[in-house]
Amino acid sequence: MAKKVIMTEADIKRTIARISHEIVERNKSTKNIILVGMRTRGVPLAKRLASNIESFEEMKIPVGILDFSLYRDDISSQDIPLVIKSTDIPSSVDGKVIVLVDDVLYTGRSARAALDAIIDLGRPLSIQLAVLVDRGHRELPIRADYVGKNIPSSKDEEIEVRLTETDEMDEVAIIPKPGREG
Amino acid sequence: MEAVEQINLIGLKDEKPQPAQKIWKHKHILDLDDFTSEEIDLVMQTTEAMHEILSRPIKKVPTLRGKTVVTLFYEASTRTRSSFELAAKNLSADISNLTVSSSSVTKGESLIDTLETMEALGADIVVMRHPYSGAPNLASKHVKASIINAGDGWHAHPTQALLDMYTMLKHKNSIKNLKVTIIGDIIHSRVAHSNIWSLTKMGADVTICGPSTLLPKGMDNPQPYFPKVNVTTDIDKAIKDADVVMGLRLQLERQQSGLLPSIREYSRLYQITEERLSKADKGVIVMHPGPVNEDVEIASTVAHGDKSVINEQVTNGVAVRMALFYLLAGGSRNE
Amino acid sequence: MNKSMLIKNGRILDPAQDLAITGDLLITDGKIKEIAPDVKNIPADCTTLDAKGMVVCPGFVDFHCHLRQPGFEEKETIATGSKAAAKGGFTTICCMPNTEPALDNKATIDFIKATSASEACIRVLPIGCITKGRKGLELADMGELAETGVVALSDDGSTIADSRIMKQALEYSLIFGLPISDHCEDAMLSNGGQINEGIIATRLGLRGIPNAAEENVIARDIALAKLTGARIHICHISTEGSVELIRNAKKDGVRITAEVTPHHLTMDEEMVLDYDTNAKVNPPLRTKKDIAALISGLKDGTIDIIATDHAPHTENDKLCEFAVAPFGISGFETALGSLMKLVHNGDIEIHLLLSKLTVVPSKIIGSKFGKLGTLNQGATADITIFDPDVEWTVDTKEFYSKGKNTPLNGHKLKGKVMATIFNGKIVYKDNSVKLGV
Numbered sequence: 001m002a003k004k005v006i007m008t009e010a011d012i013k014r015t016i017a018r019i020s021h022e023i024v025e026r027n028k029s030t031k032n033i034i035l036v037g038m039r040t041r042g043v044p045l046a047k048r049l050a051s052n053i054e055s056f057e058e059m060k061i062p063v064g065i066l067d068f069s070l071y072r073d074d075i076s077s078q079d080i081p082l083v084i085k086s087t088d089i090p091s092s093v094d095g096k097v098i099v100l101v102d103d104v105l106y107t108g109r110s111a112r113a114a115l116d117a118i119i120d121l122g123r124p125l126s127i128q129l130a131v132l133v134d135r136g137h138r139e140l141p142i143r144a145d146y147v148g149k150n151i152p153s154s155k156d157e158e159i160e161v162r163l164t165e166t167d168e169m170d171e172v173a174i175i176p177k178p179g180r181e182g
Numbered sequence: 183m184e185a186v187e188q189i190n191l192i193g194l195k196d197e198k199p200q201p202a203q204k205i206w207k208h209k210h211i212l213d214l215d216d217f218t219s220e221e222i223d224l225v226m227q228t229t230e231a232m233h234e235i236l237s238r239p240i241k242k243v244p245t246l247r248g249k250t251v252v253t254l255f256y257e258a259s260t261r262t263r264s265s266f267e268l269a270a271k272n273l274s275a276d277i278s279n280l281t282v283s284s285s286s287v288t289k290g291e292s293l294i295d296t297l298e299t300m301e302a303l304g305a306d307i308v309v310m311r312h313p314y315s316g317a318p319n320l321a322s323k324h325v326k327a328s329i330i331n332a333g334d335g336w337h338a339h340p341t342q343a344l345l346d347m348y349t350m351l352k353h354k355n356s357i358k359n360l361k362v363t364i365i366g367d368i369i370h371s372r373v374a375h376s377n378i379w380s381l382t383k384m385g386a387d388v389t390i391c392g393p394s395t396l397l398p399k400g401m402d403n404p405q406p407y408f409p410k411v412n413v414t415t416d417i418d419k420a421i422k423d424a425d426v427v428m429g430l431r432l433q434l435e436r437q438q439s440g441l442l443p444s445i446r447e448y449s450r451l452y453q454i455t456e457e458r459l460s461k462a463d464k465g466v467i468v469m470h471p472g473p474v475n476e477d478v479e480i481a482s483t484v485a486h487g488d489k490s491v492i493n494e495q496v497t498n499g500v501a502v503r504m505a506l507f508y509l510l511a512g513g514s515r516n517e
Numbered sequence: 518m519n520k521s522m523l524i525k526n527g528r529i530l531d532p533a534q535d536l537a538i539t540g541d542l543l544i545t546d547g548k549i550k551e552i553a554p555d556v557k558n559i560p561a562d563c564t565t566l567d568a569k570g571m572v573v574c575p576g577f578v579d580f581h582c583h584l585r586q587p588g589f590e591e592k593e594t595i596a597t598g599s600k601a602a603a604k605g606g607f608t609t610i611c612c613m614p615n616t617e618p619a620l621d622n623k624a625t626i627d628f629i630k631a632t633s634a635s636e637a638c639i640r641v642l643p644i645g646c647i648t649k650g651r652k653g654l655e656l657a658d659m660g661e662l663a664e665t666g667v668v669a670l671s672d673d674g675s676t677i678a679d680s681r682i683m684k685q686a687l688e689y690s691l692i693f694g695l696p697i698s699d700h701c702e703d704a705m706l707s708n709g710g711q712i713n714e715g716i717i718a719t720r721l722g723l724r725g726i727p728n729a730a731e732e733n734v735i736a737r738d739i740a741l742a743k744l745t746g747a748r749i750h751i752c753h754i755s756t757e758g759s760v761e762l763i764r765n766a767k768k769d770g771v772r773i774t775a776e777v778t779p780h781h782l783t784m785d786e787e788m789v790l791d792y793d794t795n796a797k798v799n800p801p802l803r804t805k806k807d808i809a810a811l812i813s814g815l816k817d818g819t820i821d822i823i824a825t826d827h828a829p830h831t832e833n834d835k836l837c838e839f840a841v842a843p844f845g846i847s848g849f850e851t852a853l854g855s856l857m858k859l860v861h862n863g864d865i866e867i868h869l870l871l872s873k874l875t876v877v878p879s880k881i882i883g884s885k886f887g888k889l890g891t892l893n894q895g896a897t898a899d900i901t902i903f904d905p906d907v908e909w910t911v912d913t914k915e916f917y918s919k920g921k922n923t924p925l926n927g928h929k930l931k932g933k934v935m936a937t938i939f940n941g942k943i944v945y946k947d948n949s950v951k952l953g954v
Contacts, residue, residue, distance in 0.1 A: 067231060070231075070243040070244070070273070070508070071243060071244055083205075084231040085230075085231055086230055086231045086233075087234055088234070120238070120240045120242070120243065121238060121239075121240070122239070293838065314838035314841065315721055315722035315839065316721060316722075316723070316838065316839045317838045319791070320838060334722070335722050335840070336722035336724075337721060338722065375719075375722060399715055399716065399718060399719055399725055400714075400717075400719050401716070401719070403716070407717050407790075408719055408720045
């Protein structure tokens with residue numbers, strides 16, 4: 001099976017615009033919102049959402065960066081630990097609406113780790129989750145509040161999200177899992 | 183939240199997800215002689231993330247839940263042990279402490295027996311301090327747990343050297359070409375030895391200075407066994423233009439063994455004083471692994487003065503040890 | 518075992534008579550009967566050993582080893598030690614008196630002689646103490662020791678620090694003509710040191726032993742030997758400076774002999790880099806420069822003999838922190854393989870090597886114990902047969918010695934003992950050697 005492009009640059013742009021509106025609509029106001037990008041690709045997505053919202057709300061939206069590596073439940077599994085970075089959220093999370101932003105929602109384990117990480121920082125008013133792609137196969141009772149595109153996928157496939165900030169182009173594609181034969 | 187200072191990192195792009203395992207190769211931390219500059223960089227970067235956690239109201243993350251860390255100290259050291267203990271607790275590891283009086287160390291058989299017992303009790307990481315050089319190396323050959331050397335004899339104190347480097351990075355842009363002068367009892371100092379390895383690997387210009395009886399042997403032609411550094415008995419020459427001046431604790435029994443005429447003479451010739459420091463770089467920082475013999479190796483005014491970063495070293499020690507626990511817990515699985 | 522044996526087609530080398538021929542060697546009644554390119558008069562019931570491609574030479578004589586009995590039988594016994602020595606090609610070994618009790622009186626020497634007679638497969642000659650209990654304070658009864666049959670006097674690892682006692686020991690030894698064999702170490706200078714002083718000690722954080730700790734005492738001993746006219750033998754020299762001191766003393770006419778070990782000739786301080794306690798030895802392994810000086814000392818005769826200083830320890834003894842591990846290398850079974858490296862590298866000639874292992878140590882021992890270290894007709898048939906070119910891997914599990922403490926485990930050596938004959942009887946034989954009738 002070859003690579004199949006699911007979202008083009010234009011699709012991604014439209015989707016981010018839509019989610020931006022949904023976030024504002026749902027929360028009535030933008031006053032208490034902090035967009036928190038989950039490392040790695042959640043960070044540019046959060047920044048894009050923020051600048052979109054700023055363009056029609058004319059208000060600065062704070063963007064934070066969350067590294068949830070230390071909250072992962074798989075440090076002893078075969079997964080490779082990532083180089084961890086600092087978490088950097090520009091103000092206290094107490095009483096704020098935290099919108100976690102990630103590229104792909106899959107098993108839900110990253111989201112769970114991110115929730116724990118946020119809760120350790122304080123007591124937000126609410127936590128919401130925005131993802132570009134929901135590919136299914138949840139292993140935890142977690143769902144996203146904002147979904148760019150639902151992509152039914154097989155576990156033998158990978159969803160590859162590329163963003164100009166990290167990968168020099170915008171594209172979402174579905175590819176067979178590398179290194180697995182038969 | 184405090185502004186996060188940018189650490190100078192070699193070879194790692196900021197936003198690319200990097201599998202640490204491609205860089206990190208260590209199952210044990212015995213000394214820094216076998217660390218690559220990329221590994222040291224990774225430790226610095228991870229330490230920065232851990233440092234951020236220490237600034238939070240809740241300083242605890244669940245990373246090492248279910249892992250057991252044992253501290254095994256054959257030499258008393260409340261400071262170092264507490265630092266490791268806090269680091270382990272911040273990462274939610276279970277921790278158990280064992281102190282063995284150094285007078286009961288007679289045979290390695292007992293060391294290996296002790297380690298095997300700990301392993302049977304489920305230790306994943308053993309933090310070890312021992313009066314004999316190479317004891318952690320011996321331990322690492324006989325147990326499956328990861329060994330962290332918390333100081334062995336005159337040999338090495340790798341976690342101290344890493345926290346020293348992290349402290350330097352907090353004040354200086356880069357280690358490369360940094361002029362670092364280490365003053366004092368170099369030959370008996372595991373802190374100095376490990377610092378020489380890490381600093382030279384990262385491109386610092388290192389000078390060691392002390393009375394000739396306390397300088398290491400064979401330094402005229404050290405390679406490939408040991409890094410090349412500048413060696414001098416002249417403290418004024420050593421301090422001139424230095425970016426970092428590091429003092430070492432002088433064990434007072436050196437005088438009894440005839441290596442020094444008197445502590446008074448040592449202080450007169452080798453104490454880090456305000457006056458001597460005035461010849462250093464304007465932005466010089468003064469470091470010391472502690473505990474300081476005030477007015478012996480460092481003038482008390484300097485130890486408590488604005489150039490001193492001695493207290494920061496203590497805080498940074500916890501962050502560095504958290505980083506090392508994290509890397510060992512993640513990196514040891516593919517053995 | 519048959520009364521006669523024919524070793525055929527060997528490369529027969531005997532430095533004592535400057536002999537080098539390829540041919541046969543006939544043994545009858547435990548004595549060397551004939552050496553010829555082709556021995557004709559072969560007795561009917563003669564055992565034959567085909568030594569084609571092998572060197573046939575006098576059995577090796579080791580002037581310095583430790584058999585640990587009495588007192589430390591867990592490390593070695595006369596039985597196991599002599600068996601290991603035979604495997605290494607030795608037919609005469611001189612054991613040091615650092616046992617418990619020390620070999621400082623007739624009773625202990627008699628014990629060694631009796632135990633050797635019943636349990637050793639080769640000749641074991643004891644070395645007696647210089648001072649009572651090796652304490653360096655009062656002279657041992659040297660006359661009694663000499664009469665009982667010691668080959669030399671030594672306090673082994675405990676150098677006599679008091680120069681006056683040493684001077685008197687040398688003076689007194691003149692009565693018996695026995696050499697005083699000295700382990701030269703200024704304990705104040707070595708000061709609990711672990712390895713050679715230098716950059717590797719710096720790297721490992723171990724206390725160094727300076728060259729001067731050895732040279733200091735050698736210089737003293739030379740002065741005292743010169744003063745008294747007595748015989749001094751310097752154990753296991755390890756430094757360039759020691760070679761120089763002894764070279765000059767010999768020029769000066771001092772009655773001095775010196776030995777070097779296979780490990781000091783072939784291994785340098787790098788061997789301890791991984792805190793390998795099996796490479797911890799006293800004097801410590803030194804530098805490449807020292808090794809070069811030791812080789813030149815062998816060549817010009819400054820160093821008279823090669824002795825193993827076989828020092829077995831149990832695995833538990835060595836399985837510990839470097840600083841608390843005992844000094845010593847188990848050396849019998851790797852001696853020849855190690856030393857042949859010097860021949861294969863072109864550092865020394867095989868004749869020179871063999872002379873340092875046979876005729877010269879025999880001369881130091883003297884004729885009191887028979888005509889040793891030669892293949893002269895009529896001499897005791899102590900013979901070593903080795904293949905100079907066979908490569909083998911050291912495996913301490915195969916050692917006969919109880920001491921597995923060698924840094925050479927797993928190393929490849931070239932040159933292996935194939936058979937050892939003591940008093941006309943085969944006491945060791947490699948599995949590959951087939952006997953015929």
